[in-house]
Amino acid sequence: MSSSSSDDSQERFALGFLFALIILILSTVVGVVVYKRGITPAPVASSIAAPANMPAAVEIVTNVEDGPSVRVEDGIVKFYFASGQADIAAGANDALADVVAGVTAGKKAVISGFHDDTGGAAMNAELAKQRAFAVRDALMALGVTEAQIELNKPEQMQASGSNPEARRVEVMLSAD
Known part of the structure; x- marks a missing residue:
């Protein structure tokens, strides 16, 4: 029984780690997109050459x-x-x-x-x-x-x- 419990614990850890990694990647992509849009100034008619x-x-x-x-x-x-x-x-x-x-x-x-x-x-x-x-x-x-x-x-x-x-x-x- 102890090996089954140990396998379940390792699977949970692996799934939790995978889930955390996916969240980290998604939040990084969203953060980069928001950051780039936030620093790009909107065009203003009087300042465009x-x-x-x-x-x-x-x-x-x-x-x-x-x-x-x-x-x-x-x-x-x-x-x-x-x-x-x-x-x-x-x-x-x-x-x-x-x-x-x-x-x-x-x-x-x-x-x-x-x-x-x-x-x-x-x-x-x-x-x-x-x-x-x-x-x-x-x-x-x-x-x-x-x-x-x-x-x-x-x-x-x-x-x-x-x-x-x-x-x-x-x-x-x-x-x-």
């Missing part, structure tokens, strides 16, 4: 779905909007400073709105118009008169779905 082989005028835009943003690229101020919204991003006044200076020097601010092809065409054109008016109002709040602003008719982008590039308003200076 274009790859080195891209032209300087192109900027990668991501995570604009979360809210409005504004960027200045080669003298063009680009306002990006959340889907279905016409709220201007914080920092608009700083981004428009060069435009205001150009208007003061005798140039005209040209505002162009864009929209994608999702939803109704009339609704998209109206939303692009509201976005352009919001940017116009921001310029006027900085002292630019309505006579110094040219509003272009909204243009449809050849993009579908939730495309941040299609939900934008651009402001540039013209010689007029």
Whole structure:
């Protein structure tokens, strides 16, 4: 009887050891996955740089779905909007400073709105118009008169779905 009891004890020990080893391996794998996900920063639209082989005028835009943003690229101020919204991003006044200076020097601010092809065409054109008016109002709040602003008719982008590039308003200076 003692050898049977000893064999049962050894089997229990072996099974317990095997079970503990499996738990250790699983927890290590899960821990590594959680650790790697935890230290990888989420992409932020304002901190993403274009790859080195891209032209300087192109900027990668991501995570604009979360809210409005504004960027200045080669003298063009680009306002990006959340889907279905016409709220201007914080920092608009700083981004428009060069435009205001150009208007003061005798140039005209040209505002162009864009929209994608999702939803109704009339609704998209109206939303692009509201976005352009919001940017116009921001310029006027900085002292630019309505006579110094040219509003272009909204243009449809050849993009579908939730495309941040299609939900934008651009402001540039013209010689007029």
